[in-house]
Amino acid sequence: MLTENDGIDLKIIYKDMLELRENFQKLDDVVQQQSARIYYLESTVTFQKKHIQDLMTDKKADIEYRRKLERRLKVIEKSFVREYSDPREYGVKSSNISLHEHVDEEGKTDYRSGIVDGSVQKMVNPKWNATSRKERLLLQPTVSDALVAFYAYMSIPENNPSAHHTLIYDVSVTNVGSGYNHVTGIFTAPTSGVxxxxxxxxxxxxxxxxxxxxxxxxxxxxxxxAKGSSNDGSVSGTVVANVTKGDSVFVRVHSSYPGDGYIYSNVHGRPSFSGWLLR
Incomplete structure (x- = not known):
């Protein structure tokens, strides 16, 4: 049978058990908190790694886009120099001037400042203008005012273009009606029609x-x-539409899904954009 001393011992043991249980509960709470913190830290690291990768990808795309803009700027600068310099220095006329373009002979022109009646105009060498105008009139084709047609292609690849990105076909081969802009990639309808x-x-x-x-x-x-074993290919699209004078027509990367990889261009195949007025 239990004695008084046995009762005291049981109370002590019970008290120790309660303390141990309380301490165990505290330790379990600490472990749960540490587990939650570790999970948060691991999730943060994973997110940061992905964010860093996205930033590196964006930086690479920005660098490529900047290089492309620099190349286009050089082309524009060269075209500007050829157009506004004395042609005798080059021996040729600018290839960017269409045959139908000509210089307005009306008004008094200060060829040093390029100002005509208070407005800025193209600076033209008067001696060259007198002779070359006759040549251009002889070479100027007889084209109906209603004829509109253009064809341009992309000479520089686009690497991972972003959504909404307008594709620029920078080499304009045909531009009857002067509707296509090879700098912006946009065709502006000079007349209404199909x-x-x-x-x-x-x-x-x-x-x-x-x-x-x-x-x-x-x-x-x-x-x-175009991936895997067949990693190079081309696709074309055709649209027939009723267009109003002044409408802008252009090709862009899809608005929500840009895709990935190159929109490629070299001597073996070039992206292109063309159009013409039916009636």
């Missing part, structure tokens, strides 16, 4: 959707995936 537009996209080791836009409306979409 037009046909065709654009070709070449993809290398990636996939890209493209959209033909008339102002803010999507009129045509193409998609091409």
């Amino acid at each position: 037009y046909v537009f065709i654009w070709v996209t070449r993809v290398y080791n990636g996939e890209h959707p493209t959209e033909l836009m008339i102002n803010t409306a999507v009129y045509g979409v193409t998609f091409l995936r």
Whole structure:
């Protein structure tokens, strides 16, 4: 049977058990808190790694885009120098001047300042203008004012272009009606009517959707995936649309999914953009 001393011992043991249970609960709470903190830290590290990777990708794309802009700026600068310098220094006329362009002979021109009746005009060498104008009139084709047609291609690859990015076909081969701008990549309709537009996209080791836009409306979409064993391919799209004078027509990367990889261009295949007025 239990004695008084046995009762005291049981109370002590019970008290120790309660203390141990309380301490164990505290330790368990600490472990749970540490586990939650470790999970938070691991999640933060994972997010930061992904964010750093995204930043590196964006930086690479920005560098490529800057280089492309620098190359285009050099082309524009060279064209500007050829157009506004004395042609005798080069022996040739600027290739960027269309045959239908000519110099307005009306008004008094200060050829040193390029100011005509208070407005800025192109500076033209009067001696060269007197002789070359006759040549241009002889070479000028007889084209109906209603004829509109353009064709341009992309000479520089686009690497991982972003969504909404306007594709610029920087080499303008045909531009009857002067509607296409090879700097912005936008065709501005010089007259209203029914037009046909065709654009070709070449993809290398990636996939890209493209959209033909008339102002803010999507009129045509193409998609091409070129990965794996077949990592190079081309796709074309055609749109026939009623266009109003002054409307802007251009090709852009899809608004929500830009794809990845190159929109590629070299001597073996070039993305292009063309169009013409039916009637």
